[in-house]
Amino acid sequence: MTIQYERPVSHAAHWARRLALFSCLLFIAVVLSHRFGPLTTPHFLVLAGFAAAMAGLALLLAAFGLVRLWQIGARGGKASFMALLLSLLPLGVAGAAAYSYFYNPALYDVTTDAAMPPPWLAVPAVQQDWLPRSSVVTQRDREVQLEAYPGLSGRRYEGALDRVYQGVRKVATAYGITITVEDGLDNILADLEDLVVDPAKTARSAELASEVPIPEARPLETPLTPRIGGPGDVLLQGEWRSPVFGFRFDVVIRLREEAETTLVDMRAASRYGSHDLGMGARMVEGYLKALDAELLGIAGD
CATH class of the missing domain: 3.30.310.80 (Kinase associated domain 1, KA1)
Structure with missing residues (x-):
């Protein structure tokens, strides 16, 4: 009787890859919409924060998938690694923004x-x-x-x-x-x-010197617009x-x-x-x- 060993599958790792891909694509779309489209800064911050939160959740699931891989050899190592890579963009930008927020004074x-x-x-x-x-x-x-x-x-x-x-x-x-x-x-x-x-003014300078000046209206003391x-x-x-x-x-x-x-x-x-x-x-x-x-x-x- 032959016993065939089947490796368990880490569902957390595969969900981590899906969430990380979603968060990365969402973050890129939000940045492009804010930079070149009509998206305003308040809405950009909300959507970018949501993408970073999804990337954080994907990071936790990927870590759990790697732990399962180490403990029982569960499938999902590649999915966890891919999730980690995809999460770097939104989480890296969010981390840099948080560092600037606390490191620099609250001035606008x-x-x-x-x-x-x-x-x-x-x-x-x-x-x-x-x-x-x-x-x-x-x-x-x-x-x-x-x-x-x-x-x-x-x-x-x-x-x-x-x-x-x-x-x-x-x-x-x-x-x-x-x-x-x-x-x-x-x-x-x-x-x-x-x-x-x-040149025309230079040629007529002698003639204008001999002419009698005509009085003109005095300009306003103050301009109409302050x-x-x-x-x-x-x-x-x-x-x-x-x-x-x-x-x-x-x-x-x-x-x-x-x-x-x-x-x-x-x-x-x-x-x-x-x-x-x-x-x-x-x-x-x-x-x-x-x-x-x-x-x-x-x-x-």
Whole structure:
């Protein structure tokens, strides 16, 4: 009589592979929908959290399948190993996000000038859904930022306002910042017009000197729309999205001419939640370093 030994099958291992595959595909679809589609950040976080939870359950089932394989030689070792690999993506991203959440301070608005931050040309207003936050950035928030990011500071360039403005716009385009509104360009346009010589005006300069001037209406003392920022400031406001996951940030850049130099300050605020996971400070630092490289040779001390 021949006895044939049949190995038991670990159902936990096979369910682990199914759950891990589902969580991985769901996570990829959610990321693509948030980065390139209409999915908003609050809904993205919910679905990404659900995918990570499914991946965590698959990880437990895979571990149980490996234990059964070790103890009684149950089938399912390959399924458990595949489940572990598929769970790495959602669980790895969730772990990195959790680390950034606890390691970085709870800030959503950072700036290079904590004393006088660049003002918004259009105050960002987004429906927060289940991610409420305070609409006012307090002085305590600025103190926390100074403690967490002491190296986050503006730049001073020994160059004209128009030259620095051109570099700021060029680097913004290359860095993925879409400028939507600007203010204070009258100073830059005046500088650019001074550099252009009109032959017709030059030829008639002698004739105009002999003509009697005709009085014209006096311009208004104050413009119809109030000016935002200082009288010599140039403000550029736009939107930036993180390269991989597409988190949205509102950005404002301020240029200020001072003693034959130009000061550049920056402000970035995440659109959702009260915690930007440190991405705002990293984005500002990266942009300013790229601006330094673009304006190499005119940077001041």
